[in-house]
Amino acid sequence: MITTSTIEISQERQNEAEEQIRELHKTVDYNTIEYPIEVIVNKFIEEENGKTELFIPDYQREFAWDEIRQSKFIESILLGLPIPAIYVADNSEELLEENNLETEDLGRWEIIDGTQRIRTLARFINQELRLQGLEKLTKLEGFLFSDLPLARQRRFKRASIRIIELTEDTDEETRRNLFERINSGSVELNAMEKRRGIRRGKFLDLLDKLAKNTKFLELCSFSEAQIKYKDPQEYILRFFAFLNNYDNGYESFIKKNITDFLDEYLEETNQITSDKILEMEKEFNQMLNFVERYFPNGFYQENKTGKKPVTRIKFESLSVGIALALRENLNLKPTSNALSLLYSKEFNDYTKGDASSSKVKVLRRINYVKSMLLGE
Template identity: 60%
Template structure:
C-alpha cells in the first residue's frame, strides 16, 4: 500500500496577527464614513446643471467616470421607472475634501450613478425623446415639455436616494468604491432575466425539457453553462425558430422575448 504523502500542518493564526488584522479593519473603517440622503429630481438636476459650463457644478463628474454609454431606450426605461415609482438604486457620491483652508467648494464627486444623472439632465433639458417603452407605451415619442404641467411637477418631486461619503474618504477610497460597485456583480444573461420577468407555464416547460437526457447527450453543456441557463436558452430558440422564424427581425433577444 502506498504511503500517503506528508502534508505539513497549516500554520495557526497567532494572537498578534489577530490584533494586527483588527487594528487594520478599524483604521480602514475610519475613511468609509457616509450619510444617506434623499433629494427630489429637480434638486439633483440643479446640483448637476448649475455651474456645469464653468466646471463649478455641485455634482461633479471625476476623470475616471465613463462617458454617456446608455442607449436612448435604456435612458427611456430609467425615466419610465421613476414615473412608475419603482425603486431606483442608490446614487453614490463623495464630499470632496478641501485642498486647503481657502479652497472648500463642498462639491460632490459622483462615484456611481453618472448615467442616471446624465439621463435626468437630458430628459429635463428636452434632449431625450422617450422610446421603446413597453409599460407606458403612450409616452413613446414624448419629451419632458410634452408632459402635462401636473405630471412635470410630479416627476420633479419624485425622490432619489443617495449615499454620500464624507470628506474623510480620500481619492483612493473613492476609486476603490467605484471599482467594487462596477465589478462586484455579474449582469444577468437574457434567459436569467426572462425567468424573473416572465415566469409561468412556458418557462417551466423550458426548464423541464432542458433536462431531457437525449437533448443533453446531443447538446452537451458544461456545468458553468448549465448554471447560466444555457440549455433553456437552446430549447427556447428551438421553439421560436421552428414556429415563428418568418417574424425574425435580426435582433435575437427581442425576437425570443416576444
Template identity: 45%
Template structure:
C-alpha cells in the same frame, strides 16, 4: 498554511492531540485575520439623503459649462456612454415608481472657495446624466415595453401634471463626508464597478488609484490624444467613449517594456505594469512620449493603411495594433535610421495568422507576432 487546508486536515484527523494542535493553528489564523481587518478598516463617514429629480438636474446643470456645477462628474469617471435605449429604460423605471440603485457622491473639501462644498459623483454618473438629458428635452424615449405609448416622447411632451410629479420623484443618495480622501473615493469607484461587465477594464483602471499615477495622467492620456494616432488607428465612436484608445496606449508601453514575460491574463499584465511603472520621473515621461511619437510618425510615413487592415477599415483590431506598434518600436531601437525596403509581409498569410488565430494572447503568440514585425522591418 491557509485555513481551508487546516479545516481539511481537521476533518480527516481522528487523533485528539493532533486535532487540538490543528484547532490551535486555526485560532491563530482567525486572530491574525481579525487584526488585519481592524488595522485596514477605514472609518468612512456618510449620510443618506434623497434629492428630487428637479434638484439633481439643477445642481448638475447650473454652472456645468464653466465646470463649477455643484453636482459634477470627476475626470476619473467615464464618458456618457449609455445608449438611448438604456437611458429610456431608466426613465421608464422612474415613471413606474421602481427603485433605482443609490447614487454615491462625496462632499469635496477645497481651498478654493468657488469649488469648496461641491458634490462629486463617485458612482451613478450615467443615471444623473440620463436624468438631466431627459428633463432638458435632449432624450427621446424609445423601445419602452411597459409604457410603450410614451415611445417618441420628450419630457415636454408629458402632461404638465406628470412633469411636476416626475420632477418631485426622490432619488436616494449616499454622500461621503468631506473627510473622505480622493484615494478612498477612487477605491470605492473601482470596487463598485470592477465586478460589472458594464465598465471596461481601462475605465476601471482610470477610476482606480492607478488613474492618479503620472504614468496615466502625464504619459498615457497625452499619447492617446495624438491626432495622427487617431487617424492611423481609427476606432468606433462607442469604443472611443469606452476608453479603448487609452487601452491601446497602455498596451503599447506595457508590451514594449515586458512582452517577453507576458503570461496569460492581459488584464493582470496591464494592471501590474501600471502598478510597478506608475511613477516615471519627468525625464522618463518625455522619453516615453517621444518614443511613442516616433512610432506614430514611422507608421504614418511608411504604412499605407496605418495600423488598419485596409484603407477603408473603420476600426483597428487590438492584436494588430500591438504587434505593429511594439514591433516598430523595437526595430527603431535596433536601427534609429531604419528605412523600409519591403512591406509584403503586411499582407502575408503568416502575419494574418499571427494576428487573428486562436490563442492570440498566449505568451508564445505575443512574442512571435511582435518579433515577426520587428524582424521583418530589419530584414531578418
C-alpha cells in the same frame, strides 16, 4: 474546488481573520440624503463661478447609455420603482492638489457612481430625450418631458433619489476603492475604464493625451464606439507595456492574465518623472511617423466593405516591433519585402486567435516584425 467538507476553520484562523479585518477596515464617513430629482439636476447643470456643484470627475466614463436604456430608467421612475442610490464625495482641501483642483472646488460633489442616471435625468428634463422602447408605459412612446401633463411633470421633479455622500473626512484611497468595487461586477465598465478610476497619475494622463492624436486615430481607423469605450488608451498602454518589458523577456507576463500585467505596468509607470514622460511621448510619435511613411494603410487592412480596424494583438505586434527596430536604427529604411509583413502568412498566423496568451507568443510575433524591418 474548496467545499465545506474539505476544509476546517480553526479558532486560530478565525482570530487571524478577525485581526486582518480590523487592520484593513476602512472607516467611511458618510451622510445619507434624499433629494428631489429637480434639485439633483439643478446641481448638475447650473453653474456658479463657471462650475457646477455636482460634477463628473475625469476618471469616469463617457455617456454610455443608449436612448432605450435611458427611456427605461425614466420609465422606472414614473412607475415608482426603487432607484439605486447615487454615490458622491465632498471635495476636501487635502484632495485639491492631488486631483488638480482649485480652491473654488471645495465643497463640490464628485460623482462616484451614478453618472449615467444623472445625465439621463438632465437630458429628459431639458427636452433632449424622447422616450422609446418602453416596456410598461407604452402610451408614452415618443414623449418628451414637456409632453407629460403639467401635474405629472411636477410629480416627476419632486420624486426623490437617495444620495450617499462621502464626507470630506473620507480619504482618496477609500473613494477610489469604492468606485472599483461598485463597478467590479459591471459588464459595461471595461478594464481601461476601471483603470481610469483607480490608477490616476502622469502616465495615465499621457495615455489620454496621446489617445487624442489625430494621426494615431486615423492610422488605426478606430470606430466611434471604440473611441467612446477608451480603446485608443488601451492600445497605447499595450504599446508601452510590451515595449518597455521587452528587455526583461516579459517576466511579469502571466499566461492568460494580460489585465494584471497591464495594471501593474500602469501603476508602476504612473510614478515616473516628467522627463521620462516626454521621452515616451517622443518615441510613440516616432513610431507613428514611421507607420505613416511606410505603411499606406496604417495599422488597418482594407476589405470589401472598406477599412478593417486593427486588432489589439496586431497593433501591439506592429507598433512594438517598429519601435524596437527604430531603437537600433532611427533612420531605418525598410525594404519592400519587409513592408509586406502585414499581409504575410507568418504574421497572420502569429496574430490570429488567442495569440496573446503566453509570453512566448508575444516575443515571437514582436520579434518577427522587428527582424523583418531590420532585415535580420
